[in-house]
Amino acid sequence: MPSPNFDSRPDNARIKLIVVHGISLPPGEYGGGHIRKFFCNRLDAGEHAYFESICEMRVSAHCLIERDGSIVQFVSFRERAWHAGASEWRGETACNDFSVGIELEGCDDEAYEVEQYASLAGLVAALRNRYPEIAADALAGHSDIAPGRKTDPGPAFDWSRLKRMISGRSGGVA
Numbered sequence: 001m002p003s004p005n006f007d008s009r010p011d012n013a014r015i016k017l018i019v020v021h022g023i024s025l026p027p028g029e030y031g032g033g034h035i036r037k038f039f040c041n042r043l044d045a046g047e048h049a050y051f052e053s054i055c056e057m058r059v060s061a062h063c064l065i066e067r068d069g070s071i072v073q074f075v076s077f078r079e080r081a082w083h084a085g086a087s088e089w090r091g092e093t094a095c096n097d098f099s100v101g102i103e104l105e106g107c108d109d110e111a112y113e114v115e116q117y118a119s120l121a122g123l124v125a126a127l128r129n130r131y132p133e134i135a136a137d138a139l140a141g142h143s144d145i146a147p148g149r150k151t152d153p154g155p156a157f158d159w160s161r162l163k164r165m166i167s168g169r170s171g172g173v174a
């Protein structure tokens with residue numbers, strides 16, 4: 001589902017980080033397709049009071065993983081999606097330049113679905129295969145790269161579960 005919210009990565013940018021996000025629209029509600037619309041600038045401000053405050057925002061992620069594990073891609077991995085905002089990872093700022101952004105439909109304090117972990121683990125494995133500069137530990141939450149400003153994917157996101165599922169996919173080889 002192509003989003004217009006992207007631009008080119010800087011010429012020398014290497015893809016070396018995966019950023020995990022959480023989002024629900026309206027907050028706390030799942031389904032309805034509002035996140036897809038949001039990333040494509042088609043959110044209807046009249047549909048919910050909260051939408052009025054965000055419908056002019058121009059943001060995106062490379063992929064969204066919905067509650068049933070469905071993966072929707074909005075931006076080519078070669079291009080720069082607009083998901084991280086002001087951010088820093090290991091001393092480098094502007095993480096959008098060198099990262100892939102993956103949104104999970106969810107809330108900071110509610111368990112994510114097993115189907116979402118499975119889809120994310122598969123996506124991470126595929127991305128590492130395609131972009132070998134993404135190191136095994138180059139996984140960050142939005143809250144890790146924008147501390148104090150962002151809280152997603154939140155304490156409900158089980159990083160050790162994700163890492164187990166990723167290593168399970170690669171036969172236990174790191």
Ligand SMILES: [Zn+2]
Pocket residue numbers: 020021022083142150152
């Ligand atoms: Zn985020």
